[in-house]
Amino acid sequence: MARQKAPLETVPVVQAMNASPCPDDADRDALETQLLELVNPYSRVLVIGRDTWPLLRALSSIGCRVSVVEARHDAPAGSASLPDRVVVGDPDALNLNATLDGAQFDTIVAVRLLEHVRNPVGMLTALGRHLSADGAVVAAVPNVMHARIRLGFLAGRSPAGLLSPDETSPSHWYDGAALQHTFERAGFVITRIERQLEGFDLEAPPLDGGRVPPALIDELTRDVDAMTRTYVVLAHPFPLAGHVRLELRVRELAQSHDRAVSQMTALEQRTEALDTRYAALKCVTDGVASRIDRLDAGLQPSLIAAHQRLTSSRVGLEAVRRDLSRFHYELLVLRVRTAVEAAVPPGAIVLVVSKGDERLVAFTGRTGWHFLRDGKGLYAGHHPADSAAAIAALENLRAAGAGYLVFPQVALWWLDHYAGLRDHLDRRAREVVHDDRTAVIYALDRPEVRR
Numbered sequence: 001m002a003r004q005k006a007p008l009e010t011v012p013v014v015q016a017m018n019a020s021p022c023p024d025d026a027d028r029d030a031l032e033t034q035l036l037e038l039v040n041p042y043s044r045v046l047v048i049g050r051d052t053w054p055l056l057r058a059l060s061s062i063g064c065r066v067s068v069v070e071a072r073h074d075a076p077a078g079s080a081s082l083p084d085r086v087v088v089g090d091p092d093a094l095n096l097n098a099t100l101d102g103a104q105f106d107t108i109v110a111v112r113l114l115e116h117v118r119n120p121v122g123m124l125t126a127l128g129r130h131l132s133a134d135g136a137v138v139a140a141v142p143n144v145m146h147a148r149i150r151l152g153f154l155a156g157r158s159p160a161g162l163l164s165p166d167e168t169s170p171s172h173w174y175d176g177a178a179l180q181h182t183f184e185r186a187g188f189v190i191t192r193i194e195r196q197l198e199g200f201d202l203e204a205p206p207l208d209g210g211r212v213p214p215a216l217i218d219e220l221t222r223d224v225d226a227m228t229r230t231y232v233v234l235a236h237p238f239p240l241a242g243h244v245r246l247e248l249r250v251r252e253l254a255q256s257h258d259r260a261v262s263q264m265t266a267l268e269q270r271t272e273a274l275d276t277r278y279a280a281l282k283c284v285t286d287g288v289a290s291r292i293d294r295l296d297a298g299l300q301p302s303l304i305a306a307h308q309r310l311t312s313s314r315v316g317l318e319a320v321r322r323d324l325s326r327f328h329y330e331l332l333v334l335r336v337r338t339a340v341e342a343a344v345p346p347g348a349i350v351l352v353v354s355k356g357d358e359r360l361v362a363f364t365g366r367t368g369w370h371f372l373r374d375g376k377g378l379y380a381g382h383h384p385a386d387s388a389a390a391i392a393a394l395e396n397l398r399a400a401g402a403g404y405l406v407f408p409q410v411a412l413w414w415l416d417h418y419a420g421l422r423d424h425l426d427r428r429a430r431e432v433v434h435d436d437r438t439a440v441i442y443a444l445d446r447p448e449v450r451r
Contacts, residue, residue, distance in 0.1 A: 031140055031230060034232045038232070039064065039138060041064065043065075044103075045107045046103070046127075048108065052069075070086045071090055073088055105132060108127050114139060120172060124188060125186045128187060136191075140231070141174050141231050142231075143229060143230060145225050146226065147220040187238055188235040193234075253338050285310055336352075337363060341364055346365035347365065348366050348404055349401050350369065350406060351406065352369070354370045360408060371394070390420075391420065391424050394421070405429070409438055412440060425442050
């Protein structure tokens with residue numbers, strides 16, 4: 001069988017890559033790290049832009065099959081041991097369809113490209129034709145609203161050297177809004193945005209013969225856009241594929257979970273502080289109580305008042321404990337819903353040992369039923385009398401269309417108390433999730449007969 005040609009080997013202007021990246025270019029190394037985090041190992045990648053050879057080496061090191069369109073004609077060559085090739089030419093002047101010979105890529109990485117080409121929207125549109133069905137564009141674009149650039153404008157300095165002092169000035173200037181608008185016009189949705197952060201010199205430059213006002217410095221340091229030197233974005237063609245929408249939902253849930261954990265940690269710290277205060281007050285009270293018999297009767301009212309203050313503090317502590325218990329339960333509800341929506345296919349009917357809590361059966365794209373459930377579809381209001389009753393109720397609901405059974409963490413005692421039900425599930429169902437902190441989920445379809 002004839003060996004298939006690599007996608008770029010038919011292009012006439014090709015050179016091998018041999019040089020290593022500049023060892024002192026720390027900013028570039030940091031940017032490459034952020035770009036690599038958005039590219040899957042062992043995938044097909046096109047890198048297009050200026051100074052692409054260090055990124056080629058990094059991508060090749062994680063098993064990617066890399067093709068490169070390099071804008072600099074004086075670009076040094078990379079490692080001769082790498083199988084990758086680079087087409088050298090101005091992206092504006094190249095016919096990308098002919099250059100890429102119809103090749104499809106899982107990821108297209110644009111570095112130092114969108115700020116230099118004449119028509120960024122047209123360039124993104126042309127590159128989009130070479131994405132696979134699940135492909136994405138990863139781009140690094142400098143931010144014109146960085147604090148150093150803002151201060152440079154205020155000091156009367158030309159922007160020519162502010163973004164890329166060693167190259168010609170970019171043809172296009174981007175802030176966050178302009179970058180998003182450019183991708184939207186090309187038919188893409190930015191699904192993830194990272195930032196390469198960089199501080200700025202507080203001593204430079206003077207404005208109108210004076211120093212930079214402290215209020216302006218404070219405002220800039222609190223503005224995330226002002227601290228962003230380069231945007232690193234991941235963009236997918238619109239409409240978004242199902243797995244992309246799922247990844248976005250999972251990311252939102254993870255961020256919500258992180259916020260909830262942070263709030264829980266703060267509440268736990270407050271509880272610990274109250275416990276410490278209570279213990280200290282109790283020690284004082286116990287010490288005073290041991291000397292009550294020796295105290296003058298006139299001191300007893302003061303002691304009683306101290307005891308009353310201690311009791312009030314304890315009441316407040318119990319209220320905090322109740323709040324913490326409710327917070328843990330709210331977090332459990334979120335984790336159970338997340339686990340169900342990740343493990344159960346859309347459209348399925350899910351039984352939940354819910355004790356009547358409607359939040360535990362409110363799923364996106366799935367139907368939740370209480371277990372037990374009465375004839376009107378409401379929570380039955382009681383637990384099964386025994387395993388036989390639980391199994392009978394389960395089989396009735398399975399016959400009515402239920403496909404999954406969920407035991408939230410607060411209901412895992414069922415699996416010990418109703419041992420017959422657990423044995424029935426082991427024989428007639430499949431365990432698809434087992435997380436002692438969140439839930440145990442069974443699929444009610446019959447498993448294959450074990451040999």
